[in-house]
Amino acid sequence: MQEIKDRAASLAGLALERDAIFLYDALAKIEKDPARRSAFERIATSERRHAAIWEAKLLSLGEQVPASKRPSWRVRQIALLARLFGTRAVSDMVKALEGYEEGVYGAHGDVPEVTDIAADEAKHAEIWRELDTGKSNGAHRAALAETKAREPWHRAGNSGTLRAIIFGVSDGLVSNAALVMGIAGAVTASGQGSFVVLAGVAGLLAGAFSMAAGEYVSMRSQTELLERQIELERAELEAMPEEEEAEIAAIYRARGFPDDEAKAIAKRLMGDPKIALETLVREELGLDPEELGSPWGAALGSFFSFAIGALVPLLPFILLAGTDALFASIGLTALALFGVGAAVSLLTGKSAIYTGLRQLAIGAAAAAITYAVGSLIGVNV
Incomplete structure (x- = not known):
């Protein structure tokens, strides 16, 4: 009975991972933003590792690994919408798909292979949340700003x-x-x-x-509120630059950067008030000043x-x-x-x-x- 359950879980897991590989490969090909494309490629690599785990599990059960099938309807539609409107426009859909995968794996929690894979899927959802709020690591931030300036149409979708x-x-x-x-x-x-x-x-x-x-009326009120928050942050940046620089350094320390490197990044960002304000708005308020709607x-x-x-x-x-x-x-x-x-x-x-x-x-x-x-x-x- 357990062997039958393991086989069913392995087949379901393999199908989910193959769908995810197709989707993230498609998103990586579509995306022009280097930071986002890199994130999608990392997730696709993770999904390939998961698929290999399920394939190995099936072989250990004496089962033949099935040939790849056409991706599911949902995944194909998400990929199509991403091609039409950009990867930002399908953020909620992909996160819902990640949540669905977590739910499926949760139903097979007694299968040993599931625990690590489920943890990875939770990390994928977190990566999406960071992408949605504009949080990227320090190495990608300059590339992100350059891409936005060169290709403004990527700001249109949300x-x-x-x-x-x-x-x-x-x-x-x-x-x-x-x-x-x-x-x-x-x-x-x-x-x-x-x-x-x-x-x-x-x-x-x-x-x-x-x-x-x-x-x-709703959007106008929301935009005015967000603009007010940004103006307050701008005023703090002008009135207390040392304190704001310390805040930026603290943000990067919290992300795992060594203290010296965090201070160096903060000083470099403070050299351009516009980038410093954008960083503070993104990190403290969770907003993108260029995407208020x-x-x-x-x-x-x-x-x-x-x-x-x-x-x-x-x-x-x-x-x-x-x-x-x-x-x-x-x-x-x-x-x-x-x-x-x-x-x-x-x-x-x-x-x-x-x-x-x-x-x-x-x-x-x-x-x-x-x-x-x-x-x-x-x-x-």
Whole structure:
């Protein structure tokens, strides 16, 4: 019985590690930032070591090592999104994948090979957290600054962008599907199309503008708060340069640098006030002063993502009429709900089928309830 369990754990572990090798190799090829590319290459090397452990385990059990298969759907989608939007945009998705691996290994904690591998996977998640907050070792910091100056487009992506788009589409889809179905259930077939289109367009515009306004105000307030924190740090740097230099040295000592080397790094950084401020902001506040977010960008992104989602249940009523439009809307909305749910799995690390069906059930319940309420009201035009 234990041998069967070990075999299952080894096969599952090997599949996870092969997926991870594919993903980190792809991220390393895409990434232009030397510090980030080096981190991805280190993780890929670690994943290859893990895969070799599982292969050896299978051989020790008398099993044949299976041939490499096509990477999983989730990993392929993350790699594709990284190619389109950059590695920063898929940060949350990769961290969710790391968390999923930790969970799988945790379920096989009685397998001797698991302990060290699980510890490494936890370290991978920590590397990602450091990359997200801009924390890199001293040797890479100059290269990072040079790359940012030369290739500013790498600052455009951040881990929250795709998340906001996915949830914006989801909000628009569910809310307008419920509205459209409610109106469709309330009016007679003869007048259904025009009223549904009118209500659907109104719901699309009202929801999109509301989302955009809310995102703008939220992002603007957050940006102003962060800018204030940065200005306070700038004032401290100008008023107390010796104390701030000591703080930088302390940061590098805490990272394992010898005292003399930490002081030398701090003095070198203090030679350029801009770099010194950036270092303090990153290390003390966990912020990137060049990536505070754009209120207008957030507003426009929310507007268009909500509008795209809201258009899906409405489109059949614009192109078709009567029951054809209703059934087409139901079918198209169901497919879109499942697709959005599957996309959410890239962020959560859950099964794409599970999250797709969950999203479909939630949207279907909302639409069914509003359709039933509309039918009970029975407005006859």
